[in-house]
Amino acid sequence: MSLKELFGGAITALAPTNLIDASEIRQVPDTQEVLLYPDSDVSIIVEVLERVQPSDYREAAKFHFGSLAHDNSAADSTVLSVDIVPNDRGDGTPDAIILDGSQHVQKFNRTTLDTVHILMAVYRLVQKNVDLVVTFNIPVGAEDGSGLETLQRTRTQFEQFSRSLRIVDFSLFA
Template identity: 60%
Template sequence: MSSSTRELFGGAITAVAPINLLDASDLRQVPDNQEVLLYPDSTVSIIVEVLERVDTADDDSAIRFHFDSLAHDNSATDSTVDAVAVIPNTRGDKTPPAITLSGRQTVAKFNKVEQDQVRVLMGLFRVDDKRVDLVVTFNVPRVSQDNGAVGDEEWNTVQNHFDTFVRSLCIVDFGLFV
């Protein structure tokens, strides 16, 4: 699957992503502080969200806060963090390093009895002087009641897409965060 640089928030942010991703705002209403991209052949989604910076002791606590907030918003019955890492920005621009998290959440979708197992890949860019946390979340259903689960091969592909996305993410215009 080929990729290209994708403009987000009117070009204020760019990142390399698969070219065939759908813009969810073409299908439904999306809040102004979010960009939502959908994989056309699966239930994988990408959300890029501009949030108020959380006051935490360190970056590990900050990304765990955002992961826990997502679990709460999803009414997850279980959530687990598998790994947290930092990817430095080696490009020389002013985009902060990416704090990344890999985790799992168990969620019941649309009032179904059986629960879905969702892998969550999250990247956090802390824009300290603007008091902003830019959060990138890849939601990847691994067990799904609506046949939307991602198999092992696609999971590996999505992990590579996430890695490329967060390593390439560039904040072009910090004026976005006013």
């Protein structure tokens, strides 16, 4: 793990050193950073979104999760837990709202549904009217059991990423 600069260094977080910046191989919107694992189908998306209406942090995280399920055309989705991880560093980065869930989606034009585990962190910047959303998408449908091993490894990396995320330059949200 090393410190990864996102959005030109305006945000930093601890991330695996071998991640691939998706913008090097495809177009990525300016409001997103997309990182790919070279050895699996796991992806990380960091996205600057307009702050959603629910003021309750649990409902806000569930709203973003529901929007993702809609965008993924998920057959169904399940929220397993929503918790808050306080930021006690005193650097102005909001507390992380952590959602753990899963979705069943049809990938790669297959007829069967794949299970994708979703780990999401939402950082609410109320003064800027922004929700910064970090999503780790972890396919766990592998029949050989490797999907569960990937999930365990990636969960640890998500925890490090979301706890270490630091907003260095708040002008990103102007």
